[in-house]
Amino acid sequence: MLHAAHLLRRRLRISSLPVLLCPSSPLAAAGCPTRIRVSACRPSFSISNSAMEVSGRNSDGPQVAVIGAGVAGSVCASLLAAKGLAVKVFDSGRGPGGRMSQRREKVEDGSELMFDHGAQYFTVKSAEVQHLVDKWQALGLVADWEGRFGSLNVATGEFVHETAVKKRYVGVPGMNSICKALMTTPGLQAKYGVQVAGLEWADEGLGSWCLKSKDGENLGRFNAVVVADKGAAKLLFGQTASSPLLEGSELSEMHKKVAAVTAAPCFAVMMAFPSPLDLIPLDGFLVEGSKIVSWAARDSSKPGRVTTSSDCWVVHSTEAYATGIIAQAGMAKPSNELLAAVANDLLTGFQSLLPNMPTPTYMKAHRWGGAFPTTSIAPEEKCIVIEDRRVAVCGDFCVSPKVEGAILSGMYASERLGSIL
Structure with missing residues (x-):
């Protein structure tokens, strides 16, 4: 089983960049201490041109759950799926977009009105995001x-x-057209109208995450989790001291930062x-x-x-x-x-x-x-990655309160988490 996962990881590697995280991946060796690692490298990113969802792809390989279908979660999920990983996205809304949503309203004369009632537009400064936006x-x-x-x-x-x-x-x-298109990347599935309210780590074997909805529905077991939602991030880090999901003295400051997100x-x-x-x-x-x-x-x-x-x-x-x-x-x-x-x-x-x-x-x-x-908890790192639990936290609250910040955070989270799967 371990050997098969190792071979799969080698087969799915598409980036020529050096590994951004420690080489002792949790899929290759169990029990390494919790570390939050950062990198100043500039990853390379790609996006699938396909507009059709493919279900059941790579069912024997690593399964990744992404919580949140805003722009950060959509970008991260799409890039992970483009690497060949099986990705499932959960969002409490009626569709993808988050604050990049669009409202369509029919009026009495039968015509349709369209409003971008959240983010009105976005600008780009970074070369990484510009490359993606050009595509x-x-x-x-x-x-x-x-x-x-x-x-x-x-x-x-x-x-x-x-x-x-x-x-x-x-x-x-x-504005939601970007996220809607990203959700059609082959290997990616999305489930809307679902609020993730339970995260449980199982230590047996290589370890995995079990997700549950607010209604108590079992949403599945996954090898890795991307948290691209402020509320879910607080759920992840905000467990009681007697039963923490993520332990280790190095995480104490991160607990404080996530708790302070406003x-x-x-x-x-x-x-x-x-x-x-x-x-x-x-x-x-x-x-x-x-x-x-x-x-x-x-x-x-x-x-x-x-x-x-x-x-x-x-x-x-x-x-x-x-x-x-x-x-x-x-x-x-x-x-x-x-x-x-x-x-x-x-x-x-x-x-x-x-x-x-x-x-x-x-x-x-x-x-x-x-x-x-109104806060940025990882402006330099762009995202938070906890290696031995295979968790990535991304979003505009990590980088900057702008669409570009969310895109950049999702891009970095996909590269860093993908490098250990």
């Missing part, structure tokens, strides 16, 4: 958003156009107007000086969107406003009445920016309770 662009998954951007000063009522040229990418036809809340309101708001000279702008509105974007100006006569906008609240609402209402699922009140507040705040703004024909609010991290 996505060649596949038609992303495009440049060549809009007009800047800010609005509430005190003066003046719109200020940005002077620096910044390349902004958007998913086509929605995120800023935000309300997003999706609005559709019967005609273009031509008096607004920008397609996306920061709002300076408002207590309610922090950002507004003309979604219908993005490339690849469904053609409609409506002018679609997404308005984000300030953190202070969202925090105040949550302090009063709590973190339970918001009622329709609460969301309607929030939508009216943000509409009032938005209308105050522009005299004679028409009434929207469609309006709906969405709460992001903790989608925008």
Whole structure:
């Protein structure tokens, strides 16, 4: 069994880079002490061009569970599957994307409206991410958003156009298109509407992870786990002192870091107007000086969107406003009445920016309770890998609160975990 796993590992190796983790892999030798290792190497990454899911692939080889189908989890899962590993993704949402989700709404006249109600776009600075994004662009998954951007000063009522040229990418036809495509990588399966609430390590043999859902369903046994969700990361590290999942004095600081991960809340309101708001000279702008509105974007100006006569906008609240609402209402699922009140507040705040703004024909609010991290726990390492338990933790909360940070974290997690499988 051990010899077969060793041969499989050699057969699946596709990178010519040196091993980024210690050579005494847990699949080759049991009982090595827990280590968190980092590397300054720049891994090379690839993405499958296939758009068809293949089930049951490599059923005799290492099985990897990925918790979270946001961009970090989707990137990591796709790259691991491209190495030939069997990967299963679990996410509590209705589909992949996380805060890169897109909302589709049908209105009374039968037309469909589309809103990127979370992340509006992303930028790229690192060469590794740029290489991957170039491939996505060649596949038609992303495009440049060549809009007009800047800010609005509430005190003066003046719109200020940005002077620096910044390349902004958007998913086509929605921000979630990237994650949806990555989920079709051969060897990868996804299960949505499932919240992982139990992680149990079994020491017998080479050791494995057993995952359970919030409803108590047994989700399977896996050789390795990728945690690409803040809540699951806290579950992994947050066991009681009497029954820790991950032991060792070297992990004490990591326990503290993960426990300290915080995120800023935000309300997003999706609005559709019967005609273009031509008096607004920008397609996306920061709002300076408002207590309610922090950002507004003309979604219908993005490339690849469904053609409609409506002018679609997404308005984000300030953190202070969202925090105040949550302090009063709590973190339970918001009622329709609460969301309607929030939508009216943000509409009032938005209308105050522009005299004679028409009434929207469609309006709906969405709460992001903790989608925008305010801390980075592994900015240099890009991810956390615990070798002897074959666990990788990745996400924007590891690198930076941006889409690029999440992509980079998922890429590094796939390379480092893949090197020990």
